[in-house]
Amino acid sequence: MHKISSEKFHKVLEQIIKDNETYGAVKKRDEYIYDRLETLSDLEIENYVPTVLPPKKYFYPQEEDLVQIDYKTKKANRVIFKKEIVLLGVRPCDINAISLFDRIMSDGNPDPNYLERRKHITVIGFDCVKSCWEHALCEAVGTINVKEGYDLFFSEYKKEYVIKTGSKKGEELFDRYIKNSHKLSEKERDDYHHERAERIKKFNHKVKYLFQDVSSIFEKHYDDPYWKEIGKICLMCGSCVMVCPTCYCFTMDEEVDLKLQTVTRKRKWDGCMLRDFAMVAGNHNFRPTAEMRLKHRWNRKFNYLLKKYHMSNCVGCGRCGFACLVKINPIDILNTIMGNYYSGVKHESEK
Amino acid sequence: MSQKNDKDLYVPERARIVETKEMTDLEKYFRIKLLDREALGHAPGQFVMVTVYGVGEVPISVSSPPNGRSGEFELVVRKAGNVTQALHNLGTESLVGIRGPFGTNFTSKGFERKDILFIAGGIGLVPLRSFIKQVVNENKKYRKITILYGAKSPDELLFKEEMDQWGKKENVEVKITVDKGDPSWKGNVGVITTLIPPLEIDIQNTLVAVVGPPVMYKFVILSLASKKVANKNIYLSLERRMKCGVGKCGNCQIQGSYACQDGPVYCFADIEHLKEAL
Ligand SMILES: Cc1cc2nc3c(=O)[nH]c(=O)nc-3n(C[C@H](O)[C@H](O)[C@H](O)COP(=O)(O)OP(=O)(O)OC[C@H]3O[C@@H](n4cnc5c(N)ncnc54)[C@H](O)[C@@H]3O)c2cc1C
Ligand code: SF4
Numbered sequence: 001m002h003k004i005s006s007e008k009f010h011k012v013l014e015q016i017i018k019d020n021e022t023y024g025a026v027k028k029r030d031e032y033i034y035d036r037l038e039t040l041s042d043l044e045i046e047n048y049v050p051t052v053l054p055p056k057k058y059f060y061p062q063e064e065d066l067v068q069i070d071y072k073t074k075k076a077n078r079v080i081f082k083k084e085i086v087l088l089g090v091r092p093c094d095i096n097a098i099s100l101f102d103r104i105m106s107d108g109n110p111d112p113n114y115l116e117r118r119k120h121i122t123v124i125g126f127d128c129v130k131s132c133w134e135h136a137l138c139e140a141v142g143t144i145n146v147k148e149g150y151d152l153f154f155s156e157y158k159k160e161y162v163i164k165t166g167s168k169k170g171e172e173l174f175d176r177y178i179k180n181s182h183k184l185s186e187k188e189r190d191d192y193h194h195e196r197a198e199r200i201k202k203f204n205h206k207v208k209y210l211f212q213d214v215s216s217i218f219e220k221h222y223d224d225p226y227w228k229e230i231g232k233i234c235l236m237c238g239s240c241v242m243v244c245p246t247c248y249c250f251t252m253d254e255e256v257d258l259k260l261q262t263v264t265r266k267r268k269w270d271g272c273m274l275r276d277f278a279m280v281a282g283n284h285n286f287r288p289t290a291e292m293r294l295k296h297r298w299n300r301k302f303n304y305l306l307k308k309y310h311m312s313n314c315v316g317c318g319r320c321g322f323a324c325l326v327k328i329n330p331i332d333i334l335n336t337i338m339g340n341y342y343s344g345v346k347h348e349s350e351k
Numbered sequence: 352m353s354q355k356n357d358k359d360l361y362v363p364e365r366a367r368i369v370e371t372k373e374m375t376d377l378e379k380y381f382r383i384k385l386l387d388r389e390a391l392g393h394a395p396g397q398f399v400m401v402t403v404y405g406v407g408e409v410p411i412s413v414s415s416p417p418n419g420r421s422g423e424f425e426l427v428v429r430k431a432g433n434v435t436q437a438l439h440n441l442g443t444e445s446l447v448g449i450r451g452p453f454g455t456n457f458t459s460k461g462f463e464r465k466d467i468l469f470i471a472g473g474i475g476l477v478p479l480r481s482f483i484k485q486v487v488n489e490n491k492k493y494r495k496i497t498i499l500y501g502a503k504s505p506d507e508l509l510f511k512e513e514m515d516q517w518g519k520k521e522n523v524e525v526k527i528t529v530d531k532g533d534p535s536w537k538g539n540v541g542v543i544t545t546l547i548p549p550l551e552i553d554i555q556n557t558l559v560a561v562v563g564p565p566v567m568y569k570f571v572i573l574s575l576a577s578k579k580v581a582n583k584n585i586y587l588s589l590e591r592r593m594k595c596g597v598g599k600c601g602n603c604q605i606q607g608s609y610a611c612q613d614g615p616v617y618c619f620a621d622i623e624h625l626k627e628a629l
């Protein structure tokens with residue numbers, strides 16, 4: 001671990017933006033969005049609030065070409081996307097989401113389109129020194145800490161910046177842009193960790209129960225009455241899915257160009273809150289109600305996929321709770337379901 | 352059993368339609384041959400993703416048994432919407448795209464010299480046919496083979512001649528029923544579950560394979576339960592919406608299980624507690 005002065009930190013970022021196609025959080029009216037950075041002053045550092053859409057849009061765009069097929073011969077080839085870009089100022093929640101995406105996309109049948117695109121994306125993270133907004137629960141689900149998913153990571157420490165490298169690419173960036181820096185002594189390192197832990201203590205902490213038992217509680221309370229309650233108000237609009245940094249369900253579509261030369265197979269975001277998602281022929285819908293869909297979405301986050309990938313699949317950014325018109329949000333969901341479990345509230349299948 | 356090369360996860364291979372047959376108003380039969388590869392290499396109960404170029408891709412079960420005519424396999428497609436309609440419009444010599452085979456399969460392993468009971472409802476016969484043919488072709492390996500098949504009406508019955516052929520083998524019994532008969536229908540009338548109570552099932556030594564529409568399973572399972580068939584001897588194939596076939600898109604999820612990878616063929620004992628499954 002090394003550290004640099006605040007002045008140097010700003011110079012390094014300026015240089016990175018100058019040399020690379022760089023994207024980061026930019027303020028547009030009263031919202032933040034990920035957008036192209038021309039200079040460092042475009043980037044919001046101090047007052048960051050989660051962007052409307054997470055940086056997912058760069059490595060898993062809303063619509064992406066997967067395969068191109070020659071219409072005459074029907075010979076098909078995978079579309080190879082390799083544009084070098086840098087994402088600057090990615091926060092711990094979103095870094096954890098990227099790390100999760102990396103695991104999911106390389107698990108089982110690796111997704112070659114994702115992995116190819118991902119190789120060309122550099123992730124430079126910024127730590128959060130204070131809670132960004134009241135919707136966040138990163139400290140509760142354990143995503144305020146980062147282990148993977150970034151190349152370089154900057155964390156403020158006594159008006160200076162501590163730097164961590166998270167990959168080979170990160171080490172190269174370090175050599176190229178930072179060079180002279182102060183290596184933290186063991187004592188400084190301990191002090192940094194201590195100070196960081198202290199500042200996290202001042203975060204929201206709105207989730208009232210210990211997170212570690214969440215998946216077994218969600219399983220035991222599969223029929224918790226809360227699902228019915230929020231099922232009654234949910235609009236099934238899918239906004240929660242669209243803003244989520246970890247939702248990755250998709251559909252595929254085919255498009256033919258006007259000259260009838262090429263068929264393009266596209267991947268498009270889909271979502272389990274939407275009408276047709278679980279519909280099969282004969283108009284049979286396996287999850288017709290909002291209650292069933294909410295149950296499914298949140299069990300993915302806190303149960304099914306948590307068990308499979310050994311980390312919370314809600315990274316606690318709070319975007320969904322903010323986007324939802326009827327204020328359905330993970331903090332209330334965790335508090336209610338875990339609360340009902342601990343207070344012994346009976347659920348459907350126990351009655 | 353999955354993809355031959357993961358670099359091509361979403362890339363369809365070319366295949367030629369070598370024969371088609373209209374089976375009913377809604378169902379059409381296709382015999383298909385891969386262009387650039389010898390054999391599909393599937394097992395009974397597995398499915399392929401079929402591309403109609405420029406229209407889209409749908410999951411379709413392979414209806415022929417393994418080791419069919421080299422490199423060829425059979426599909427039966429019901430007109431249900433956009434892609435399946437477009438598939439119906441294709442004739443011999445047309446090219447389609449194929450990905451797969453995907454998913455789990457039926458197996459009679461462990462049931463040699465024992466009984467096998469097949470239960471097919473409606474278009475469920477199509478996926479089950481692959482397994483039925485595999486077993487019936489080697490009927491001497493088994494003790495008693497029973498095939499129950501139900502359709503809505505006589506004109507919706509599929510593979511009638513094949514059924515007759517199978518029924519002629521000494522240890523094979525075929526029982527067909529329709530929900531609603533017509534003047535020329537001489538056979539059973541009633542839903543498929545009416546065929547189950549009269550059966551003599553040696554519950555220790557019978558493998559049951561069930562495929563049908565979602566509504567059928569609950570009733571068939573109840574009938575089998577009243578016969579005391581053990582859940583571990585019941586296998587069924589679950590239909591879900593599928594877009595990728597390779598465990599990525601999430602469409603096919605049943606709780607934490609992916610029907611395209613952990614299914615479509617499940618042992619009932621493994622999913623009886625899985626809410627959402629049946
Ligand atoms: C494992 C598996 C095996 C199957 N085997 C066969 C078979 O052997 N023969 C056969 O005729 N059909 C089979 N089906 C069903 C077939 O895939 C659907 O009928 C087909 O996808 C409908 O697509 P479409 O474009 O024609 O219809 P659409 O125009 O898309 O829609 C028509 C209806 O089909 C539903 N649907 C759309 N996409 C899918 C999908 N991917 N999976 C399921 N339902 C969908 C829609 O919700 C709608 O209700 C199988 C399905 C699965 C999952
Ligand atoms: S939970 Fe809220 S955002 Fe999500 S579908 Fe329901 S109403 Fe829409």
Ligand code: SF4
Pocket residue numbers: 240243244245246247301313314315316317318319320321330
């Ligand atoms: S579920 Fe909501 S809070 Fe959790 S990661 Fe997704 S958008 Fe953020």
Ligand code: FES
Pocket residue numbers: 592593594595596597598599600601602603604609610611612
């Ligand atoms: S069909 Fe895509 S995950 Fe199963």
